[in-house]
Amino acid sequence: MxxxxxxxxxxxxxxxxxxxxxxxxxxxxxxxxxxxxxxxxxxxxxxxxxxxxxxxxxxxxxxxxxxxxxxxxxxxxxxxxxxTGSGVFTSFISFNKINTKKFLKSIGLPVIPYLIFQKSKIKSLKYKLLSYIIRDFKFPVVVKPNCCGSSLGISVVNSLGSLKKAIKKAFLYDDNILLEKYLFGLEYSVSILDGEKLPSIRIETDQKFYNFHAKYFSNKTRYICPGGMNLNEENELRKLSMFVYKSAKCSNFARIDLIKDINDVFYILEINTIPGMTRKSLFPMSAKRVGIGFSKLVLKILKNC
Known part of the structure; x- marks a missing residue:
């Protein structure tokens, strides 16, 4: 048919x-x-x-x-x-950042320290209250909406004054937001097609982090594919990404985004179950490195769903 x-x-x-x-x-x-x-x-x-x-x-x-x-x-x-893509359970877990962190912790992986803010429970953002809430965090910190992609609504904050603005901004995108410890390190993206890891990509940006502008508009963002790691690091990255992919019951195609901190520890930033598929997106970029052009990639995803 x-x-x-x-x-x-x-x-x-x-x-x-x-x-x-x-x-x-x-x-x-x-x-x-x-x-x-x-x-x-x-x-x-x-x-x-x-x-x-x-x-x-x-x-x-x-x-x-x-x-x-x-x-x-x-x-x-x-x-x-x-x-195409992953099923209901995997999608539900992966799109919700709080659920993702709980899931990662349940399978024994390190999680970036975080706090949860709920819009319904915050009547007013007073500096004294914020200072008390984040007393165990040191600036800079990251503020992000719980359920939103493409780095929308995310801010890197260096002071208490900026934090208040960042929280208000994040609440424009979701009623639940996270405040995370900011990690200094290198960002990587690992694409997985039908259970097979594609070459990793290291992302370098002149922005504070890999934000919406850096992803879609900046000409200064650099993508290094493969990611330039030594063999041991590449193997560690592959094993970690595949472990997350399989544990979360991802299928068909997905992308795992990570950061390696200054102590060489990998942390999962995101499990992306519907990666972007423009010709400049990370997934097609990684596939192209092993001879899978854009058209072939689209057809493979469709065939194997």
Whole structure:
């Protein structure tokens, strides 16, 4: 039977713009190879409308809430439509930073020290109260929304005065936010395709951290692939990434983002179950290093979902 694929993209999250770019790139490839393909913007067409439309598969290119958090995955399972990426449980765990930290701790991995702030419990941000709450943290610290990707709403803070502004900013993106210890070190990204690790990427930026601007707009961000580590470090990175991938029950394709601190300890920053798929995204960059071009990558993801 000829395949008929729905590329789910757009949506109503803060990452809509990136999702649209990823979705359109995937659509181009599928149509180029003669696959009947339809772009479905879930902001205007809920997944339930796919019922009785005879789609053989869904290629999920939704980023952010209602895309990476398990909601769309559950809806597709209800409709008996196979989909790319990981399942409901993995998506739910990975998109929620608090859940991710609890999960990582449960499997014996080190977790960057953090505090949780809930919007409903903070009536006013008084300096005295903030100073008391973060008494065990030293500046700089990182403030980030619990459920948001693409580094949106994240700030690196060096003073109590800036902290108040950063908390307000993060609350614009989510009602739960985290305050983390800032780690000095090198950032890496490991892409995994069908259970096989692709070459690691070391990320260097002139920003305070790998933020939204550094990811999508800066010409000064450098990507070193492979990541330039010695053999022992590369093996450690591979084992750690695969351990997380398998323990979280990731499938099809995923990306593990990490940081190696000044003591050479790796910490997991994020488990990304729907990596970006523009031609400048990290996953295609890593695949290209081993001879898997963008079109081949898209077709492999679709075939093996």
């Amino acid at each position: 000829k395949e008929k694929v729905a590329v789910l993209f757009g949506g109503n999250s803060f990452e809509r713009e990136i999702s649209i770019k990823s979705g359109k790139e995937v659509e181009k490839v599928l149509k180029k190879y003669g696959i009947e393909t339809y772009l479905v913007d879930t902001k205007y067409s809920p997944v339930r409308k796919l019922r009785n439309m005879n789609f053989s598969k869904a290629f999920i290119m939704l980023h952010g809430k209602n895309g990476e958090d398990g909601i769309v995955q559950r809806a597709l399972e209800t409709l008996n439509i196979p989909y």
